[in-house]
Amino acid sequence: MDRQNLLVSINGASASKPLKLSAKAKTDISRESSDPSESAIRFSSPVLRVSMPTSSFRRARLTFKCPNGYAENWDQAGFLFTWPSPELPSPDAANPGTEDTAPHYVKAGIENINGTPLGAFVANNGSLDFSALLLDEGEVEQGFTLEAVKYDFRLVIMLVKET
Numbered sequence: 042m043d044r045q046n047l048l049v050s051i052n053g054a055s056a057s058k059p060l061k062l063s064a065k066a067k068t069d070i071s072r073e074s075s076d077p078s079e080s081a082i083r084f085s086s087p088v089l090r091v092s093m094p095t096s097s098f099r100r101a102r103l104t105f106k107c108p109n110g111y112a113e114n115w116d117q118a119g120f121l122f123t124w125p126s127p128e129l130p131s132p133d134a135a136n137p138g139t140e141d142t143a144p145h146y147v148k149a150g151i152e153n154i155n156g157t158p159l160g161a162f163v164a165n166n167g168s169l170d171f172s173a174l175l176l177d178e179g180e181v182e183q184g185f186t187l188e189a190v191k192y193d194f195r196l197v198i199m200l201v202k203e204t
Contacts, residue, residue, distance in 0.1 A: 063087075068083075068085040068086045068134075069086055070083065070088075071083050072143055072169070082139065084132040084133055084144070085137070086121075095124070095191075100189060101120065102186065103186065103188075103189075104186040105118050105150070105151065106181065106182060106183060106184045106185065107181050114153060114155060115153060116152070116153040117150055118150050118151055119148060119149050119151060119187065120149045120150060120189055121147075121148050123145070126138065126144060129143070129144070145167065146163075147163070147165075147196055148161070149189065149198040151176070158181045160174040160187075161173050162198060185200075187200060
């Protein structure tokens with residue numbers, strides 16, 4: 042197997058079958074914070090990583106569910122695509138980077154915002170772009186599927202609806 046495509050654990054994440062994720066409270070991947078008491082630049086969330094050049098990526102599909110709901114405000118799960126800077130090729134909780142070296146990223150998944158689980162999409166290349174959508178009844182517990190597709194030089198994230 043090509044070494045660059047191995048699943049790598051960061052910040053204490055672990056894989057099982059089926060994959061179950063958990064995280065300590067107040068972990069995040071961010072370049073901006075709504076809480077002035079916290080550092081704006083953070084890379085503290087548990088992550089399972091597959092590294093590859095952007096040119097090699099074609100598509101990925103992720104279905105996830107939270108059968109017990111989300112306990113904490115801002116709980117989230119989903120895809121994370123990062124483009125680390127050459128100065129910081131492997132950011133983590135201990136070294137998240139600076140304004141100049143923190144990675145650019147796209148996060149797409151589900152996020153609990155003020156008690157409402159939403160489809161949440163964040164892109165940050167030094168400036169933040171955020172979108173959210175209401176999920177249908179039962180999608181949180183029964184499953185929510187996203188597909189990420191490389192389209193020309195773009196990364197397109199789609200909500201997959203089974204009919």
